[in-house]
Amino acid sequence: MDNLLLFFIALIPVVWLIVSLGVLKIPGYKACPIALAITILLSILVWKMPVIDSLTAALEGGAMAIWPIMLVIVAAVFTYNLATHTGGMEVIKKMMTSITTDQRILVLILAWGFGGFLEAIAGFGTAVAIPASILAALGFNPVFAAIICLIANTTPTAFGAIGLPVSTLASVTGLNVNDLSFAVALQLFIMIVVVPFILVMLTGKGVKSLKGVVLITLMAGLSFGLPQIFVAKYLGAELPAIVGSVVCMAVVIAMAKIFYKDTAAKDAEKIPLKTAVMAWLPFILVFVIIILCSSLFPAINGALAQVKTTIQIYTGPHGKPYTFLWISTPGTLIIFATYLAGLIQGVKFGQISKVLGNTMKQMSKSAITIVAIVALAKVMGYSGMIGVIAQILVLITGDFYPLIAPLIGALGTFVTGSDTSANVLFGGLQVEAANAIGMNPYWLAAANTAGATAGKMISPQSIAVATAATGIIGSEGKILQATLKVCAIYVIVIGLVVYFGAPLIEGLLSTFG
Numbered sequence: 001m002d003n004l005l006l007f008f009i010a011l012i013p014v015v016w017l018i019v020s021l022g023v024l025k026i027p028g029y030k031a032c033p034i035a036l037a038i039t040i041l042l043s044i045l046v047w048k049m050p051v052i053d054s055l056t057a058a059l060e061g062g063a064m065a066i067w068p069i070m071l072v073i074v075a076a077v078f079t080y081n082l083a084t085h086t087g088g089m090e091v092i093k094k095m096m097t098s099i100t101t102d103q104r105i106l107v108l109i110l111a112w113g114f115g116g117f118l119e120a121i122a123g124f125g126t127a128v129a130i131p132a133s134i135l136a137a138l139g140f141n142p143v144f145a146a147i148i149c150l151i152a153n154t155t156p157t158a159f160g161a162i163g164l165p166v167s168t169l170a171s172v173t174g175l176n177v178n179d180l181s182f183a184v185a186l187q188l189f190i191m192i193v194v195v196p197f198i199l200v201m202l203t204g205k206g207v208k209s210l211k212g213v214v215l216i217t218l219m220a221g222l223s224f225g226l227p228q229i230f231v232a233k234y235l236g237a238e239l240p241a242i243v244g245s246v247v248c249m250a251v252v253i254a255m256a257k258i259f260y261k262d263t264a265a266k267d268a269e270k271i272p273l274k275t276a277v278m279a280w281l282p283f284i285l286v287f288v289i290i291i292l293c294s295s296l297f298p299a300i301n302g303a304l305a306q307v308k309t310t311i312q313i314y315t316g317p318h319g320k321p322y323t324f325l326w327i328s329t330p331g332t333l334i335i336f337a338t339y340l341a342g343l344i345q346g347v348k349f350g351q352i353s354k355v356l357g358n359t360m361k362q363m364s365k366s367a368i369t370i371v372a373i374v375a376l377a378k379v380m381g382y383s384g385m386i387g388v389i390a391q392i393l394v395l396i397t398g399d400f401y402p403l404i405a406p407l408i409g410a411l412g413t414f415v416t417g418s419d420t421s422a423n424v425l426f427g428g429l430q431v432e433a434a435n436a437i438g439m440n441p442y443w444l445a446a447a448n449t450a451g452a453t454a455g456k457m458i459s460p461q462s463i464a465v466a467t468a469a470t471g472i473i474g475s476e477g478k479i480l481q482a483t484l485k486v487c488a489i490y491v492i493v494i495g496l497v498v499y500f501g502a503p504l505i506e507g508l509l510s511t512f513g
Contacts, residue, residue, distance in 0.1 A: 011389065017035050017414075020034070023477070024477070028473075029369045032368070032376070033368065036372045040379055049383045054383065057379045058379050060375075061376065061379065070363070072125055072331035072334065073126075073366065073465050074359055074363050075331040076126040081359050086347060088345075096138060098271070099253060101264065105260060106138060107200065109249065111199060112196055114131055116244065117242070120159060120245050121286075128469065129465050130283075151198060153462070155188050155191050156453075158449045158452075158453050159181070160241060166423075169423035173445050179442050182229070183443055187494065188225070191450075192221050192228070193225055200217050219252065219255060228243065231244070238295060239296075285338075286337045304328035309324045370465075373460050405448065406447050406494040408448065409448040410487065413454075414455040414458055443498065443501075450494045450498070457483040457486065463483075
């Protein structure tokens with residue numbers, strides 16, 4: 001069959017997702033299983049995939065969706081729900097409003113700084129679920145809170161989950177991880193500076209809302225982006241987003257307290273240190289335990305990683321055994337940290353478990369969406385549907401391919417919900433394309449990650465996390481419409497950076513390499 005015809009057929013599930021969610025306003029838990037059914041049928045009828053291979057590909061996706069993806073989403077919402085149950089969220093709300101009541105600055109602290117930090121240490125939806133739920137608790141419209149956190153959770157995903165997307169990209173392409181990290185950080189710098197301005201303008205509903213907060217908004221970007229470039233170059237993929245987000249939060253909070261102290265709540269009560277620490281304890285322990293159990297501490301990480309089960313799920317060619325990491329996965333660690341925090345706070349074990357049970361019930365519709373979308377991604381990947389889409393795009397564009405290289409990364413994340421998965425799917429293709437057109441392979445591989453960060457805000461999986469965290473299941477279409485516009489601008493800017501910045505990278509990589 002003609003490759004061009006295959007290209008359009010392969011796009012059918014993607015088009016269905018966009019139309020069903022964005023135009024027809026069908027809830028994700030109804031639209032995504034239909035998309036999965038369409039994908040399975042196409043893989044069998046058009047790509048001649050054996051029925052058992054197609055079904056086991058979907059089964060492998062379902063397993064991945066439950067463990068670790070759904071696990072970490074449940075864990076993140078569980079942490080928030082327990083903080084609400086103990087009254088900790090009320091204390092956090094008072095602390096935030098004691099810094100400022102200006103919603104624009106709160107968005108910079110929570111959605112951008114704190115969200116970036118959560119993405120850096122945990123990933124897998126925590127950076128949307130937790131800040132969005134806190135913003136909703138602070139009085140933000142829940143739909144808006146979801147949109148703002150999805151847009152904020154873009155650039156930090158490149159180095160999210162302790163650098164997993166970039167380190168995975170380096171391993172699948174055979175590129176040096178430090179040089180690759182440096183290239184990614186350079187490409188993302190412009191958007192790291194721009195995104196805080198977008199967040200502020202959306203919060204205040206227009207360009208005029210920048211009045212009075214231009215400096216703090218600029219610093220929110222610079223204080224994240226500049227440390228990230230330095231750390232990426234000299235320390236690799238694990239720490240750039242952690243360092244960038246921590247510096248960013250410190251700078252924005254300090255500036256708010258010094259230059260915007262008149263925006264603090266006038267009747268703000270002084271929160272005792274012990275009360276403040278106890279309120280933040282679940283989040284503090286999540287941070288400490290995830291860091292201690294990460295690859296930054298190989299002895300602990302290695303020991304925990306031994307507790308695993310490996311089984312062969314996908315039966316087709318190129319299938320690899322799937323490993324369930326029972327302890328060394330963010331979801332398990334977050335649940336453990338939250339239980340520990342609850343017990344220290346004086347909540348009984350049974351009561352904590354009840355909160356967890358209620359959280360699991362709350363997330364049931366989101367689970368349907370996420371299982372379907374990850375299963376769909378696996379079938380599209382194993383059948384060759386995604387490969388056909390990418391190959392035709394390379395063929396059509398030729399030397400102008402760098403302009404659309406980020407679009408391919410964005411497509412990968414839209415379908416899979418994961419920057420890491422997008423890099424696994426398309427990393428090799430980007431390096432092949434770079435060699436074909438005589439471009440630096442580091443630059444085009446980095447373009448895949450940079451583009452993938454844009455796709456994160458429109459991924460049905462990410463949107464499902466946001467709607468579940470803020471209690472607005474069924475609003476997926478409205479959120480997709482809002483984020484799609486920002487995503488289009490984002491991909492265009494990154495495409496221009498990749499195309500026109502290519503000569504610059506040769507000099508920088510040779511100078512600092």
